[in-house]
Each structure stands twice: as structure tokens, then as C-alpha cells.
Amino acid sequence: MESSPLSTFKQYETDSYLFESTGKVLQVNQLDSGKYEVIVDRTIFHPQGGGQPNDEGVIKSDDAEFTVEDIKLNGDYISHIGVFSEQGQTFEQDQEVSQVINEELRRKYARTHSAGHLIDMAMDKVGFGHLEPGKGYHFPKGAYVEYIGVVEADKRDQLKQDLNAAIKDIIDNMREEDSSVAKVHSYEEAKEVLGCIPPYLPEGKNVRIVKLCEDDKGCPCGGTHVKHIKDIEGIEVSKIQKKKKNTRVSYSVVDC
Structure with a gap:
């Protein structure tokens, strides 16, 4: 295909519950592996990143269907x-195609990712807000959030109990009208909202900030999230352990 300006609008950043959409094909390229690369002008497919797995699904036209294996x-x-x-199938440049992602997986990924953010809120509520969130792993199996700093061994069991109680309290008492908000800000606007910008974000670039509710301080994030905290349903903090100079809070999302 002829080259064209390559820019993809990330629809998943504006609506995590968009499971079907359309897009215009920019390029189709055969890779050395024998697989194909499809680039469209807008997508609902979230790539793996930020501790979250990539979506699964298909892109299709009237005469071709493409299974998305990696993003x-x-x-x-x-x-x-x-x-x-089928062999010989392809898409044409500028062709309109439909996109369908696995809704069950997307909802699970959004719940698991948002659960990590909710644990941040709960840490603040139980008196450990001074520990800064570090990396997170938001896969359904083995999910955790790490905080910079170490919680003493003799306080970890109590912290686990307190977190589970605080999480349940936040979910149970969240107002129905208090929905989550994901908004893209200019760098300067984001600095005003957050107070400071993490050093890993390039200066001058737009920043997407996610807030699960009005009381959430918010944080930069490119992942998918629930529309309301109650959509998480439930979280179980299963283990708190020391990881080098960090504290790891392991959790799972549970159906209520």
C-alpha cells in the first residue's frame, strides 16, 4: 500500500465501554514473521502497557476478517x-472496516486496572497515603500495586485488614451520580490538577488523567477503566510483602 500519515485516534481513552466501532485503513503490511500489521485511523483496541494486557478481537470487512493477536x-x-x-485476504487503503473486541475481557481488564487505583485511595484512607504509588501489574492473575517505601512486617497483616475494610466502605458508599472521569489535559493544565507531573512523562505533551470519583486525587494513566466504582464490584487484598525498597499489595477482583 502507498504510505499515508500514520496517526491513530485512541477511542479506548474516551470510552472504555466501547466494544464495537469502525475505522479507516491506513496501511496493511506483511511482516517477516508471515503475520500482518493493520493500521487504522481510529481504534478501540488497547495495547499492552501500563501494567494492563492488550485487548483481543477482530477487524473485518465484507470480504475479509483479521484476528488481532498483538497490539x-x-x-x-x-x-x-x-x-x-483465509489466505489472500487483505484490506484496501482507505477502506472502512469494523472492529469488535472481546467485551468480557475488556470489562475484566477495566475492573482490574481500576481496582489498582482504588487501592491507592484506600491506602490514603487508612493512613498510608505518604507511600507514593510505583509500578502496577493489572493482569487478572497476579495483580498488584507497589508503593515506594517499606511497611514494617509487624504492620502488614493489620494493613491488609484495614485496606479490605476501607475498599468495601468506599464501594458501598459511593454515590450513584459520582462517575469516573478520564480527561486529556495539556501539560500545564495537568500540572495544576496534579500539583506535579511524574518525571517519566515528557514535558509539553498532553496528559490523560483518570479520577475514579470526586474524592480521587487522580493520576496520569493511559489504561481502560470502569465508568463507576461500583462496576469493580469487589476487591480482595490477599498479601502485603516487601519487595526490595517497596511494599507490594497483591489483590484480585471478585464478583459480588
Whole structure:
């Protein structure tokens, strides 16, 4: 295909509950592996990143179906990598195609990711807000959030109990009208909202800030999230342990 400006609008950043959409094909490239790369002008497919797994699903036209096996963010565009259902199938440049992601997985990923943010709120509520969140792993199996600093061994069991109680209290008492908000700000606006910008974010670039509710301080995040805290349903903090100079809070999302 002929080259065209490669820029993909990330629809998942504006609506995590958008499970079907359309897009215009920018490029289709065959890779050395024999698989194909499909690039469209807008996508609902979230790439793996920020501790969250990538979506699964298909891109299709009237005469071709493409199974998305991997998703990569490449600067301003997103690569959908996978295979066509039959040999010889392809998409044409500027062709309108439909996108369908696995709704069950997307909802699970959004719940698990938002649960990590809710644990941040609960840490603050139980008196450990001075520990700054570090990395997070938001896969359904083995999910955790790490905080910079160590909680003493003799306080970890009590912290686990307090966190589980605080999480339940936040979910149970959240107002129905208090929905989550994901908004893209300019760098300067984000600095005003957050007070300071994490050093890993490039200066001058727009920053997407997610707030689960009015009381949430918010944080920069490119992942998918629930529309309301009650959609998380329940969280169980299962273990708190020391990881080098950090404290790891392991958790799972549970159905109520």
C-alpha cells in the first residue's frame, strides 16, 4: 500500500465501554514473521502497557476478517498484528472496516486496572497515603500495586485488614451520580490538577488523567477503566510483602 500519515485516534481513552466501532485503513503490511500489521485511523483496541494486557478481537470487512493477536503503540499510531482468516485476504487503503473486541475481557481488564487505583485511595484512607504509588501489574492473575517505601512486617497483616475494610466502605458508599472521569489535559493544565507531573512523562505533551470519583486525587494513566466504582464490584487484598525498597499489595477482583 502507498504510505499515508500514520496517526491513530485512541477511542479506548474516551470510552472504555466501547466494544464495537469502525475505522479507516491506513496501511496493511506483511511482516517477516508471515503475520500482518493493520493500521487504522481510529481504534478501540488497547495495547499492552501500563501494567494492563492488550485487548483481543477482530477487524473485518465484507470480504475479509483479521484476528488481532498483538497490539503495539508506535509513536502516534497503533499496530494491530495478527492473521487473516483465509489466505489472500487483505484490506484496501482507505477502506472502512469494523472492529469488535472481546467485551468480557475488556470489562475484566477495566475492573482490574481500576481496582489498582482504588487501592491507592484506600491506602490514603487508612493512613498510608505518604507511600507514593510505583509500578502496577493489572493482569487478572497476579495483580498488584507497589508503593515506594517499606511497611514494617509487624504492620502488614493489620494493613491488609484495614485496606479490605476501607475498599468495601468506599464501594458501598459511593454515590450513584459520582462517575469516573478520564480527561486529556495539556501539560500545564495537568500540572495544576496534579500539583506535579511524574518525571517519566515528557514535558509539553498532553496528559490523560483518570479520577475514579470526586474524592480521587487522580493520576496520569493511559489504561481502560470502569465508568463507576461500583462496576469493580469487589476487591480482595490477599498479601502485603516487601519487595526490595517497596511494599507490594497483591489483590484480585471478585464478583459480588
